Amino acid sequence: xxIAILGGDGFVGWPTTLHLSDQGHEVHIxxxxxxxxxxxxxxxxxxxxxDSIQERCRIWHEVTGRRLHFHLLDLAKExxxxxxxxxxxxPDAVIHFAEQRAAPYSMKTDxxxxxxxxxxxxxTHNLLAALVETGIDAHLVHLGTMGVYGYSNVGxxxxxxxxxxxxxxxxxxxxxxEILYPTRPGSIYHMTKSLDQILFxxxxxxxxxxxxxxxxxxxxxxHTEQTRRHTQLINRFDYDGDYGTVLNRFLIQAAIGYxxxxxxxxGQTRAFIxxxxxxxxxxxxxxxxxxxGERVRIFNQMxxxxxxxxxxxxxxxxxxxxxxxxxNPRKEAAENDLVVDNAQFLALGLRPTTLAEGLxxxxxxxxxxxxxxxxxxxxxxxxxxxKELAQAVERDPEGKRLRSVS
Amino acid sequence: xxIAILGGDGFVGWPTTLHLSDQGHEVHIxxxxxxxxxxxxxxxxxxxxxDSIQERCRIWHEVTGRRLHFHLLDLAKExxxxxxxxxxxxPDAVIHFAEQRAAPYSMKTDxxxxxxxxxxxxxTHNLLAALVETGIDAHLVHLGTMGVYGYSNVGxxxxxxxxxxxxxxxxxxxxxxEILYPTRPGSIYHMTKSLDQILFxxxxxxxxxxxxxxxxxxxxxxHTEQTRRHTQLINRFDYDGDYGTVLNRFLIQAAIGYxxxxxxxxGQTRAFIxxxxxxxxxxxxxxxxxxxGERVRIFNQMxxxxxxxxxxxxxxxxxxxxxxxxxNPRKEAAENDLVVDNAQFLALGLRPTTLAEGLxxxxxxxxxxxxxxxxxxxxxxxxxxxKELAQAVERDPEGKRLRSVS
Numbered sequence: 001x002x003i004a005i006l007g008g009d010g011f012v013g014w015p016t017t018l019h020l021s022d023q024g025h026e027v028h029i030x031x032x033x034x035x036x037x038x039x040x041x042x043x044x045x046x047x048x049x050x051d052s053i054q055e056r057c058r059i060w061h062e063v064t065g066r067r068l069h070f071h072l073l074d075l076a077k078e079x080x081x082x083x084x085x086x087x088x089x090x091p092d093a094v095i096h097f098a099e100q101r102a103a104p105y106s107m108k109t110d111x112x113x114x115x116x117x118x119x120x121x122x123x124t125h126n127l128l129a130a131l132v133e134t135g136i137d138a139h140l141v142h143l144g145t146m147g148v149y150g151y152s153n154v155g156x157x158x159x160x161x162x163x164x165x166x167x168x169x170x171x172x173x174x175x176x177x178e179i180l181y182p183t184r185p186g187s188i189y190h191m192t193k194s195l196d197q198i199l200f201x202x203x204x205x206x207x208x209x210x211x212x213x214x215x216x217x218x219x220x221x222x223h224t225e226q227t228r229r230h231t232q233l234i235n236r237f238d239y240d241g242d243y244g245t246v247l248n249r250f251l252i253q254a255a256i257g258y259x260x261x262x263x264x265x266x267g268q269t270r271a272f273i274x275x276x277x278x279x280x281x282x283x284x285x286x287x288x289x290x291x292x293g294e295r296v297r298i299f300n301q302m303x304x305x306x307x308x309x310x311x312x313x314x315x316x317x318x319x320x321x322x323x324x325x326x327x328n329p330r331k332e333a334a335e336n337d338l339v340v341d342n343a344q345f346l347a348l349g350l351r352p353t354t355l356a357e358g359l360x361x362x363x364x365x366x367x368x369x370x371x372x373x374x375x376x377x378x379x380x381x382x383x384x385x386x387k388e389l390a391q392a393v394e395r396d397p398e399g400k401r402l403r404s405v406s
Numbered sequence: 407x408x409i410a411i412l413g414g415d416g417f418v419g420w421p422t423t424l425h426l427s428d429q430g431h432e433v434h435i436x437x438x439x440x441x442x443x444x445x446x447x448x449x450x451x452x453x454x455x456x457d458s459i460q461e462r463c464r465i466w467h468e469v470t471g472r473r474l475h476f477h478l479l480d481l482a483k484e485x486x487x488x489x490x491x492x493x494x495x496x497p498d499a500v501i502h503f504a505e506q507r508a509a510p511y512s513m514k515t516d517x518x519x520x521x522x523x524x525x526x527x528x529x530t531h532n533l534l535a536a537l538v539e540t541g542i543d544a545h546l547v548h549l550g551t552m553g554v555y556g557y558s559n560v561g562x563x564x565x566x567x568x569x570x571x572x573x574x575x576x577x578x579x580x581x582x583x584e585i586l587y588p589t590r591p592g593s594i595y596h597m598t599k600s601l602d603q604i605l606f607x608x609x610x611x612x613x614x615x616x617x618x619x620x621x622x623x624x625x626x627x628x629h630t631e632q633t634r635r636h637t638q639l640i641n642r643f644d645y646d647g648d649y650g651t652v653l654n655r656f657l658i659q660a661a662i663g664y665x666x667x668x669x670x671x672x673g674q675t676r677a678f679i680x681x682x683x684x685x686x687x688x689x690x691x692x693x694x695x696x697x698x699g700e701r702v703r704i705f706n707q708m709x710x711x712x713x714x715x716x717x718x719x720x721x722x723x724x725x726x727x728x729x730x731x732x733x734n735p736r737k738e739a740a741e742n743d744l745v746v747d748n749a750q751f752l753a754l755g756l757r758p759t760t761l762a763e764g765l766x767x768x769x770x771x772x773x774x775x776x777x778x779x780x781x782x783x784x785x786x787x788x789x790x791x792x793k794e795l796a797q798a799v800e801r802d803p804e805g806k807r808l809r810s811v812s
Contacts, residue, residue: 079520110539114485117531118524121601125523133516156573156581165571165588167562170745175562182571182585183604184611191608195527195601198589202597205590206737206791331612339576385612387541 007097018226106189120192150184161298217271217302241381254319255367264328266309267335271302303352413503424632512595526598556590567704623677623708647787660725661773670734672715673741677708709758
C-alpha cells in the first residue's frame with residue numbers, strides 16, 4: 001500500500017513510519033518540521049539525540065534496505081502544493097498526525113492559542129478539501145485524543161465515538177438519534193481536536209470520505225521494535241513542561257533525581273497507551289477501513305487508566321524518588337474517575353502492553369543514559385490555563401509539600 | 407454603551423448599526439469590507455444601490471446628528487491590530503457578524519471552502535483570544551444560524567441550545583448530563599458556525615467570557631425603521647444564486663417576471679425572521695447579558711417556519727408569477743419538518759413580524775424599483791454541494807417542469 005504519513009517526523013509519526021515501512025508499505029513522510037522549530041523556540045531538545053529526518057531515513061535504508069520518502073510541505077499554509085502532491089502521488093491511505101499536539105503549549109500565550117487553532121484547523125480542513133478536489137479515495141486515519149471529552153465527574157463510561165440520545169418529537173413522543181459523543185475539551189489543543197470531529201463528520205456525510213478517528217490516550221515509553229534497530233533511529237523523548245507527557249516525565253524525573261511533579265492533588269485519572277501499542281493500533285485501523293458513505297469510524301486508542309498520583313507513587317517506589325505536589329496550572333477537576341471502552345481494538349486483535357515494571361525501568365534506563373542532555377530549568381510546567389493560574393504557579397514554584405516515598 | 411459591531415457593513419450588520427445608534431449607543435463598525443470584494447469577485451451587486459460605508463456613515467450623521475465610527479480591520483488576518491483596537495477602545499459589548507455567510511458560496515470550489523473555514527474560524531477565535539488577552543469583560547453577541555442543526559427527519563423540536571442526555575455510569579446506573587444540542591451542519595458555511603459553538607463553550611468555561619449565540623433563521627425583508635430614513639441608508643439586497651436567500655429571491659423573481667426557483671421538491675421546511683425583528687432581537691439579547699462563569703446563552707432567533715414550496719406558491723399567487731422546479735444543487739433531505747422553540751425572545755418582549763402580504767408587497771415594490779439593476783444571468787443557484795450535483799444542475803438548468811400559479 002502507498003501510505004502518506006503527515007507529521008511523520010513526530011513522536012508517534014516516526015515510529016509509525018518505521019512500523020509500516022517494516023511491513024513492506026511504500027511510506028511517504030510529509031512534514032513541515034514544525035516540531036523541531038518549536039524545540040528551537042522553547043530552547044529545549046529531545047532527551048534522546050535526534051538526527052535530521054533526512055539522516056534518519058538514510059539510516060533506515062542502510063539498516064533494512066527499505067526506502068522512506070520525505071517531503072517538506074506545510075499542510076496548513078500550502079493548500080495548492082498539498083493538492084498537487086496528492087494528485088501526483090495518489091496514496092491509498094493518509095495518516096494525519098500533522099497538528100500541534102501539546103495542551104500546555106497551546107495555552108502558553110495568546111499567540112500560541114492563535115497558532116494552535118489556525119494551524120490545526122487549516123491543516124485538517126485543507127487535507128479534507130484536497131482529497132475531495134483530487135478525487136482520491138484514500139482511507140484517512142487521524143490521530144485524535146481522549147481529551148476531547150474532558151474529565152468531568154459524571155462517571156460515565158466513554159463509548160467509542162457515538163451516543164444514542166432521546167429527543168422529544170414534535171408530536172410529543174420520543175425518538176432516538178445517534179450523535180457524536182459530546183465533547184468538552186479542557187484546553188485549546190483539545191478543542192482543536194474537537195473541531196476536527198465536526199470537519200470529519202461533514203466530509204464523510206457530504207463527500208463520502210472514508211475516515212477513521214483515533215481518540216488516543218497519553219502515550220508513554222519511547223522504543224518500538226523498529227526504533228531499537230539502530231541508535232540513530234531512536235525516537236524523540238520530551239521531558240519539558242510543555243511537550244513532556246505525565247508518565248514519561250515521572251520516569252525522566254526519577255532518572256535524574258528530580259522530585260516527581262504532581263500538579264494539584266494528583267487525583268486526575270487519565271487513559272494511557274504504550275508507544276508500541278500506539279503504532280500497532282494504527283496498523284489495525286488501517287487494515288479495517290470504513291466504506292464510502294459510512295459514518296466516521298471512531299476508536300478509543302488506549303489500554304488502561306490510572307490516577308496520576310498512583311503513577312507518581314509507583315515510579316517513586318521503583319526508583320527511590322520523591323514526589324512534589326505543585327499548584328496546578330490547568331483549569332480542571334481536581335479528581336475524576338475514568339472508564340473507557342476500547343472493545344473495537346481488542347476485537348481487531350490488540351494485545352495490550354500494560355504498565356509493567358520492566359518497561360518502566362527500560363524508560364528510566366534511556367533517561368539515565370541521556371541525563372547529561374537535560375536542562376533542569378525546563379522541567380517545570382509553567383503554562384497557565386488562565387493568567388491567575390499562571391501567577392499562582394509562579395508564586396509557588398516549589399510546591400506545597402515534598403513527600404518522600406520509599 | 408460603547409458597542410463594536412464586527413461586520414457592521416453587511417446585510418444584518420448595517421441595520422443593526424443604525425438601530426443601536428438610534429438608541430443612543432456609541433457604535434463602532436469594524437469591517438474588512440470583504441462582502442463588497444466578494445460582489446466584485448462574483449460580478450454581482452446588491453439590487454439596491456449601496457454607497458460606500460464612509461458615505462453611509464456621513465448620511466446617517468446628516469439625518470440624525472449621530473456619529474458612526476468606521477474602522478477597516480481584518481479580524482481573521484490582523485490579530486495584533488485587533489488586540490490593539492480592543493485595548494484602545496474597550497467596548498462594553500461586541501456584536502460579531504464578521505463571517506462569510508453564504509452556504510452556496512462556501513461550497514463553490516475548494517478555494518471557497520478553504521477561505522470560508524480559515525476566515526470564519528480565525529475571525530471568531532482571534533476575537534476570543536484578544537478579549538481574554540486584553541482583559542475586556544465585554545458581552546459578546548454572535549450571529550449564528552439555525553442551520554447548524556441540519557434538517558434531518560427525526561421531527562424533534564429544536565430547543566434553545568442545550569439538551570439533557572442520559573449516560574451510563576461506570577457503576578451501570580444512569581446519570582443526566584447537559585450538552586450542547588448536537589449539530590449536523592449541511593454545508594461548509596453551516597459547519598463553521600458549528601465550530602464557533604465549540605470555541606464559545608471553551609472560552610466561557612475557561613476564561614469566563616460572557617457570550618450570547620444567536621441561532622438565526624433565514625432573514626427576509628430589506629427595510630428597517632432606520633434604513634427608511636434616507637434613500638442612501640438603504641440596506642443591501644442580494645438576489646444572486648449565492649448570497650440571495652430563499653424568500654427574498656422569490657420576491658425579486660416575482661418582481662422581474664422570472665420563474666420562482668424551487669430546488670428539488672420544495673419540501674424543505676426552514677425557519678424565517680424579518681430583518682426588523684432581527685435587529686430587535688439583537689437589542690434584546692444585548693440587554694440581557696449572561697454573567698461571568700455562566701454557560702453560553704443560546705437563543706433561537708426566528709419567528710416562524712415555512713415549507714419552501716408553500717412560500718413559492720404564496721408569492722406566485724400574490725404577484726402572478728410562475729414556479730420552476732429545478733434540480734437541487736444541495737445535498738439535503740428532500741422533505742423535512744421543523745419545529746423550533748423561541749420562547750426566550752418572546753419572554754424578553756419580541757412581538758414577531760410574521761409573513762404578511764403587505765410586507766411581501768413592500769419587498770416586491772423595492773425589487774420593481776431597482777429591477778433595471780438585475781443581471782438575470784446571475785439569478786440561478788449553481789454552486790453544487792458535490793461535483794455530481796453541480797453537473798446535474800448544469801445538465802438541466804431550466805428544470806423539469808414549469809408550473810403556472812394564478
